[in-house]
Amino acid sequence: MIYLDNNATSFLAPAIAERMRVLSLERIANPSSQHAAGRRARSLVEAARDRILAGLGARTAGMGADQLLFTSGGTEANNLALFGLSELRPGRILVSAIEHPSVLGAADRLRQLGRSTETIPVTREGLVDLEALRRMLTADSSSPVSVVSVMAANNETGVLQPIESVAALCQEHRVLFHCDAVQMLGKVPICFEAWKADAMTVTAHxxxxxxxxxxxxxxxxxxxxxxxxxxxxxLGLRPGTEAPILCDAFAATVEEALSVGARAEKLSMLRDRLEAGIVRSIEESVVVGREAKRLPHTLSVSFPGVDRQALQVALDLKGIACSTGSACASGSSQPSHVLQAMHLPDQVVKGGIRFSVSTENTKAEIDRTIEVLVDVVASLRKQTTAKWRFGA
Structure with a gap:
């Protein structure tokens, strides 16, 4: 299998797996227990917490230290952010139109519960519309905004969002800013303090x-x-027994991911090789977000005249793993909400798939993927009578 779906999940690194195996054999106790074994487990949890905070540019020392709440993953963290921040603060809640389903779903639920939630539009390039955000922040003085949630980088297109500009607008209007940084971690440097975010979501997998x-x-x-x-x-903010081995593995993973330079260079090389090969070899392929700054490993590409789900299945049968969008929404037959929010032509939305590479991929795998894509797209296009030309 050629695995090109790392935005859904990446394979566990052997070094991290070995680290977890060794700790597992030490018979780690409950970190809330008072005995020596429990204190040993507690030290693992607290050390991991400090290591992650330090690695991501948060403050770790003194009375002004930032806080890290361990969760079961990004979805829980996003839900905790939206529900937890908004519950204590009246006012409107703004989320961008291209957020992960865990943010959009939380916003929908808040709306059902009677909270006023609004969607920030994005440009055709997939960037949050800063002028629209500015207008929304000042639109209704009788109901001010309480929380804004904008992701650091989109999980489908890889487009990097103007996080520091969003944070500045939120600070100007005294609004809390939550940022989902799940996809950016390990690919682009992150500094929580420099971003001026109030809350940030991260995950290990x-x-x-x-x-x-x-x-x-x-x-x-x-x-x-x-x-x-x-x-x-x-502190009762996220109760439940912490998992010391997972916490330690998370910290080790973050520390390994901090050296983004060489890793990002290889990822960009592989992604660009795939993109160039597709554009060169497949007529009328459309690279989504091509004019914007993107994550180095993510390629959203559309083949008008081809059904995205049929294409994914055909590639899977050929041993190539990719996706049609967020893994959390992949069970749905609905088209990508991200591509729709960008107001792309219907045929581009219908034909869009996502490739996301890792440093484990090789040039040979990329070249093989291009070769297979050429044949599969040609075959699928022959099966449809739809006629489409970009810009038509």
């Missing part, structure tokens, strides 16, 4: 760490309402 561990970083002084109850762990 997108950067060759284990599934089942993520986190929500909160700026010092930011209060959040718990969404789970029945325990005192993590």
């Amino acid at each position: 997108k950067i060759h760490g284990p599934v089942g561990i993520g986190g929500l970083i909160l700026r010092h002084g930011i209060q959040i309402a718990p969404q789970m109850f029945g325990g005192f762990q993590q």
Whole structure:
């Protein structure tokens, strides 16, 4: 199999797997227990917390230290951010139109519960519309905005969002800013303090760490309402027994991902090789977000006249793994909400798939993928009577 779906999940790195195996054999106890074995487990959890905060540019020392709440992953962290921040603060909630389903779903639920939630539009290039955001922040003085949620980089197109500009607007209007940085971690440098975010979501399994561990970083002084109850762990803000081995593996994964330079260079080389080969070899292929700055490993490309699901299945049968969008929405037959939000032509939306490479991929795999794509797209296009030309 040629695995090109790393935005859905990346394979566990052997070094991290070995680290987890060794710790597992040490018979780690409950970190809330008072005995020596429990104190050993607690030290693993707290050391991991500090390592992750330091690695991501958050403050770790003194009275002004930022906070990291361990969660089961990015979806839980995003839900905790939206529900937890908004529960303590009246006002409208703004989320961008291209957010991950875990943010959009949380916003929909808040709307059902009677909260005013609005969607920030994006440009044709897939960038959050800053002028639209500015207008929304000042539109209704009787109902000010309380929370804004904008992701750092889109999981489908890879387009990097203007996070520092969003943060500046939020600060200007005294609005809390939450950023989902799940896809950016390990590909582009992250500095929580420099971004001026109030809350940031991260997770391990997108950067060759284990599934089942993520986190929500909160700026010092930011209060959040718990969404789970029945325990005192993590100051009662996210109760439940912490998983010391997963916490330690998460920290080790983050530390490994901090050296983004050489990794990003290889990822860009592989992604660009795939993109160039597709554009050169397949007529009327459309690279989505091509004019914007993108993550180095993500390629969203459309083949008008081809059904995206039929294409994914055909590639899978040939041993190539890719996706038609977010893995959290892949069970749906609905077209990509991201491509629709960019107001792309219907045939581009219908024919769009996503490739996401890792440093484990090779040039030979990329070349093989191009070769297979040429044949599969040609075959599928012969099966349809749809006639389409870009710009028509």
